[in-house]
Amino acid sequence: MKILTDTVGHTADLLRVETLKLKRTSTLLMVFALPLLVVLFCMGLALKSQDVSQFDAEAWQKWWMGVLALWSYFMLPLFIALITGAINGNEHKNEGWRLMLALPVNLSSLYFAKLLLGALLNVIAMGWLWLSGVLATFVISAFGAPPPPDFGMQLLEALPVLALTCLPVLVIQHALSWRFGNIIVPLSVAVIATMGIVQIGSSQYWVWYPWSYMMTSALAGSGEIRELALWLSLAVTAGLFWLSVLTAAANKRAG
């Protein structure tokens, strides 16, 4: 029991340390700017190409779906790559590995704390996506659209599932950013993988492609498929996490 509480306490300390390291960096700006970009794009599209005075409940639902789609199969994978790159890049850039590993730090806990921070920033970004979406509905209404029937409850309900189904990608990107000092490597993987989401995600092979789980869980028509995407992503996350922790020590601390 003491080992467990010590490990949890140690990881919590490392999480605070990792959060502190982001102070005065552009990482937090990214957390707020990228979801806002998605919402602004969808808002601009609605204002430019549609007659918003005709916005009925279905049109509002489509608008929210557009926000969710753009976030889940385009921006989210890139956002994850940038966030994990920033969290680990801090160490690569400033030789922070030497500092951290000369301290009494459990390498697995450090690896997990960084991953956890990535997941938390992801949740904050998703919360902000919804909030900025709500703010955008007021702007669209100000341009003559009837008030929306709800405040994007469909998006709000999809986000917790999305936060879980993006975990395999988060683990992959974190492992790559942890391993490679040059952010080009994880970023290239993210860009190339994102390009395949729509095609592979809409084929029968989506189960083999972790990048497609996000889109499937958010947008698939069948509830069964969405549920499968969720469970599959949890299982793949567990496997990938176990593998990546095993190899986390390579090129870092001895062993």
Next chain:
Amino acid sequence: MLSQSENRGEHALVLNQISKAYADKTVLNQLNLTVPFGSVFAFLGNNGEGKSTTIRVLTGLEAPDNGSVSICGESLYGRRKVPLPGTSRVVPDYRILARLGGLIEAPSLYPNLTAEEFLGIGCRIKRLPKTEIRRVLSVVSMLDAAKRVIAQFSLGMKQRLAIAHTLLGDPEVLILDEPTNGLDPSGIRDIRELLKALPATTGTTVFFSTHNLDEVEKMASRFAVLKDGGIRFESDISTWQSAQQFNMSLEVADAEAAQTVLQQHGYTSKTINNTLVQVEHLARYEQPQLHAVLVRAGIELFQSYQNKRSLEQWFTNENTD
């Protein structure tokens, strides 16, 4: 369970039969080294001799291929099974690193943080009170810079801050890789005085690698020279200094008369001019006797000075054999 002070072992650091090779190059070859508690221990060697590798082994960053490392009586490396049948790997016990303060190669700092925030990292991981931050900042004379962002610091300030970080929690052993690298003369003097005083003020043992041999003579109580992956020479600085032979120049009224007296007493000497004699291969303990011989013989001695061979000259000669 022994407390830290009870469980100190006999030596601060013990490297026993350490070997380390990269690809086909052997860097450390059955290296044995013992660092006594309370010493300021200098670790010398040319580039590529394995100083940094030794420091990486000592701080848990590189596992040795063979041999053992003990820090304050505790073994740093153990074997852990990995989930592949019949396999295991050598891993450091990270908890032992709490007894160390390590500065490896260049200072690793986060330029976006203030000095205070940066030291907060070590404080939180070592679970120390926040008062410790101001204490170590005061030790390195940086209290004024506590709230300044590191990006604005000079190289010397960065080095001092990195050393302050290693001092958090008064570790039993400090391991520093070239701690005065890149510092200006006053910065070097400050760090020298700080490290030299640590064994007396906090009981900390200091182990450092350096290229600055002048610093070793001024700062260290003991030193070792690494060559071909092993310790080629090891000594207390005071013992080494007293064993060193040097030449002595004597300014006298009559150089010829002084030369005659010196030769009668078995000294190797030569006259440089009418008033200057040089005595060669003199040991430190022979110096008072030399003066007495000349005075007893009625030679007027105005001045004498040592043409001492520095550690740098000695090291250069030793390494060009």
